[in-house]
Amino acid sequence: MYIGDKLKQWGDSFGETINASLNSAISQFSERKFNIIMLGASGSGKTTLKQCMMNELENVLGKNYVPSGADSFALKTDRSKITVEFYDYPGSMLNAKDDKDISTLQSSANESTVFIITLSSPYFMESEGQFTGKINARKIQQVIKSSMPKDNAGRFYIFVPLQCEKYTQYTEDEAKRLNAGVVSVFSEIIESLSVHNSMGKRFSAAVVPVETIGNVRFDHFDFSPWGSVIRNVYVRDRESESAQRNADQLLKLSLLFILNEFMQGSGIIENALVSSYMKELFSDIRHETDLYRFDILFGLDYITGA
Ligand SMILES: Nc1nc2c(ncn2[C@@H]2O[C@H](COP(=O)(O)OP(=O)(O)O)[C@@H](O)[C@H]2O)c(=O)[nH]1
Numbered sequence: 603m604y605i606g607d608k609l610k611q612w613g614d615s616f617g618e619t620i621n622a623s624l625n626s627a628i629s630q631f632s633e634r635k636f637n638i639i640m641l642g643a644s645g646s647g648k649t650t651l652k653q654c655m656m657n658e659l660e661n662v663l664g665k666n667y668v669p670s671g672a673d674s675f676a677l678k679t680d681r682s683k684i685t686v687e688f689y690d691y692p693g694s695m696l697n698a699k700d701d702k703d704i705s706t707l708q709s710s711a712n713e714s715t716v717f718i719i720t721l722s723s724p725y726f727m728e729s730e731g732q733f734t735g736k737i738n739a740r741k742i743q744q745v746i747k748s749s750m751p752k753d754n755a756g757r758f759y760i761f762v763p764l765q766c767e768k769y770t771q772y773t774e775d776e777a778k779r780l781n782a783g784v785v786s787v788f789s790e791i792i793e794s795l796s797v798h799n800s801m802g803k804r805f806s807a808a809v810v811p812v813e814t815i816g817n818v819r820f821d822h823f824d825f826s827p828w829g830s831v832i833r834n835v836y837v838r839d840r841e842s843e844s845a846q847r848n849a850d851q852l853l854k855l856s857l858l859f860i861l862n863e864f865m866q867g868s869g870i871i872e873n874a875l876v877s878s879y880m881k882e883l884f885s886d887i888r889h890e891t892d893l894y895r896f897d898i899l900f901g902l903d904y905i906t907g908a
């Protein structure tokens with residue numbers, strides 16, 4: 603089974619829980635804005651992924667969803683509003699020679715609550731990882747490092763392998779190798795963030811693979827005569843229509859964290875959004891028999907509100 607029935611059930615009840623809690627939890631507060639920044643090399647899939655998440659908004663938020671521009675949306679009740687904006691810059695800005703570009707990126711990162719870090723999976727999964735440099739992990743880690751909050755603000759760092767259908771759909775070993783690969787590419791920053799987490803920073807981190815296309819499979823790299831990768835070649839692998847998978851999971855996790863931040867900032871920590879029952883479902887979703895898996899690396903409490 604690709605995604606277990608449990609996962610579906612969880613997804614359904616999750617949506618209801620968000621809506622029910624939202625109405626009661628935020629009705630007494632005014633407006634607040636949160637940002638989600640997409641960080642990844644050019645071509646790693648940031649814009650596609652952002653669009654997939656936007657496409658799930660209605661489905662996930664139901665009547666609380668209010669459109670608000672191409673890159674933002676709002677969760678609204680009668681008396682309050684949480685606006686969420688995606689920062690989606692060209693990946694080339696990571697390599698910008700121009701100081702202005704890098705400082706735009708940096709100041710957006712400083713103001714972001716959720717960091718979605720995208721990786722083109724074949725670069726670290728194929729050819730013994732010799733093209734891992736193309737993920738630009740060094741620069742991404744620098745931006746993350748320089749944007750750590752001085753105050754008690756929470757941050758959710760979600761590492762999202764993309765272009766990963768070849769690894770998520772066939773064997774469990776490959777699915778595990780994918781998640782482990784992500785952790786290894788970003789090991790330096792993950793270690794540092796987890797130290798901050800254990801010293802009391804409200805930091806969470808997760809690895810959440812998403813298939814934004816679904817019915818394609820990585821086949822090979824096209825090389826230039828001097829051995830650099832010109833492009834990644836994918837082939838249509840199945841009869842099925844193109845179908846994105848798990849962008850809704852990523853959206854829900856991001857929203858849960860944001861809602862918890864909202865409540866934290868409002869001084870009603872006890873008003874936990876998600877019950878211990880939800881926490882049980884969290885462990886279910888990562889059930890061994892589900893080929894698809896996401897891993898919470900640390901900071902689960904800041905996501906579930908437990
Ligand atoms: N196979 C596959 N291709 C993807 C996936 N996500 C993005 N792509 C492709 O990767 C290319 C770059 O995507 P884009 O979103 O423009 O990347 P950006 O430069 O990071 O914004 C596009 O051709 C997408 O169709 C994915 O999950 N699987």
Ligand SMILES: [Mg+2]
Binds near residue numbers: 648691
């Ligand atoms: Mg883009």
